[in-house]
Amino acid sequence: MPEGDIVAVDFALTDRQRALKRNAREFAREVLRPAAEAADRIADPHEAFRAMKPVYEQAAAAGMTTMFLPAEYGGGGASNVDFLIAIEELCAVDPGFPTILLVNGLALMPVLWHGTDEQRERWLGYATGPRRSDFLAGWAVSERGGTANFDHPSPRAGIQLLAELDAATDEYVLTGEKHWPCNSGGWDLDGADMSVCIVRTDRSGGGTEALSAIIVERGTPGITYESIDKLAHRTCQNVTMTFRGARVPAANLLCPGDGDLLISRNFTWSGPIAAIASVGVARGAYDFALKWAKSYTGGGAGPIIEHQAVGHLLTDIAARIEAARYFCWKAAHYLDAHPDGGHAIGAMNKTFCGDLMQRVVFDCMRLVGVNALDTRFPLARLYRESVVFPLYDAGNLGMQRRRAWGVMADRGFSPDTFVDGDPLPFTKAMEGYGAGGVPGLP
Structure with a gap:
């Protein structure tokens, strides 16, 4: 050639x-x-x-x-x-x-x-x-009851942490609550060094016009933090963050009126990272199951990897992990080339890998058998960890799939967009699909 x-x-x-x-x-x-x-x-x-x-x-x-x-x-x-x-x-x-x-x-x-x-x-x-x-540093978006419909046109839906400007002091006064922000409590529950919070800066506007972001500094009076006790991911922190008239300098405001676009761009950036994290969990389960299959006999004459059912299942597991990893690399490579694009491929990558990983972990447990329940081995913990991925980082049944849907509904999208590496900027016109009260396809 x-x-x-x-x-x-x-x-x-x-x-x-x-x-x-x-x-x-x-x-x-x-x-x-x-x-x-x-x-x-x-x-x-x-x-x-x-x-x-x-x-x-x-x-x-x-x-x-x-x-x-x-x-x-x-x-x-x-x-x-x-x-x-x-x-x-x-x-x-x-x-x-x-x-x-x-x-x-x-x-x-x-x-x-x-x-x-x-x-x-x-x-x-x-x-x-x-x-x-x-x-x-903390990232505070979700609120009690969820905020998957952050871009809903009604001011009564989506983000409800209110930030009102006090012109006399040039400060925003924050009232409301964030539920599930990670890192935001800090090492001592007096706050992270800084947290970027999505807030509603307009009481009357919808989600595509009324949201902004604001940097909240450690030790800001009027904020309390309470740790959430979780099934898994216990080595990181999630908190309920309650604001009771907390005052933040107006100079800390980011993206006034475009907080919705920031949410979408941020979860696009994190999509391949969450996806490769799920690949890592799947690989951890596969590493253990493969070693087990090569040494465990199950009372037979040789290791169970010599049985066809085990060999076939390990082959399928390995193939899923390889495919998922390369999808992650593709999505990340696209974002390296187009930092303000990739909203659909990032979302598809995260949801595909998160869902796939749960099947891999469970198949590894089936292969190991009842010993997979023994907490001396890693599979019991990995099973707990696996349930997190379809739920966090914008949620597989929440905004992740809906963002991809909005991009694919756009006239500028083509099935060849990502394979050809073409740019496709994300716009407000791509938001709102499935949020309710939004017109159908353009």
Whole structure:
């Protein structure tokens, strides 16, 4: 084949990416695993989270906690694909701890994309400062009852945390509640160093015109934090965040009137990360099941991998993991090329991998048999962890699939958009499908 006709599709890791994978795997096995296994057994949810602080500080020293930020702001300058390579290795051991890193990104990336020069200098510089090994950033969107319909046209639906401007003091007064924000409580339940909160800045407008984002600083009076006791992901923190007349400087406002677009862009950025996290959990289950099948006899003359049913099932499991991983790489690569696009492929990637991973974990348990229930082995915990992925990060039956639907309904979308790598910016016209009260297809 002539050199000019070679297809420019390459799944080979660079030497730097191989080193990143190797270092992340070593950190996961040597540092993260023992701490996560111990923390998962702590009954108090906040104490379980606090037990991970030494691991977090070591991750910060290794550059993991802000590796997604550009080098010009003190970050690691990692591409989306690079970040996925590291996250998979961590999640194969424990998916809760890497969620802390993901949420740092969900709070800091909006400042990078939409912040003023002053906001970028202050918050990105603060996050990457040499003495900030315990820096935490929170992302607060969800509210009690859920906010999948954040872009509903009614002011009585969606986001209800109200932010009203007090012109006399040039401050926004926040009243309401956030439920499930990660990291926002901080290590001591006095708040993360900063949390990006989606707020309603217009009482009368709908979700595509009345929402904004605002940076809430640690120690802001009028806010209380209560830890949520969870089934899984116990090594990261989720809280109920209650605002009772909390005052935040107007200078902390982001995306006035376009908070809806920020929500969509942020969950697009996180989609492939959540997807590769689910691949990591699936791989963790597969690693154990494969070793088990090669050594366990089940009372027979040889290891159970010699049985056709076991061999066929392992083949299917391995194929699903390989396919899911490459889908993640494709979605991340598209976002590296088109940072303000990819809303459909990011959503499809997250929902596909999250749903697929649950089947993989359960199939690994079927292969191992009743011993999979023994808490001395990892499958029982991985099964608990697996139920998180279709529910968090915008929810597979919530806004993730609905965002993809809105993109595909647009006249500019083509079935070849992603395979050809063509840009397709996300607009307000793509929002609202399935939220109620919105006209049908254009």
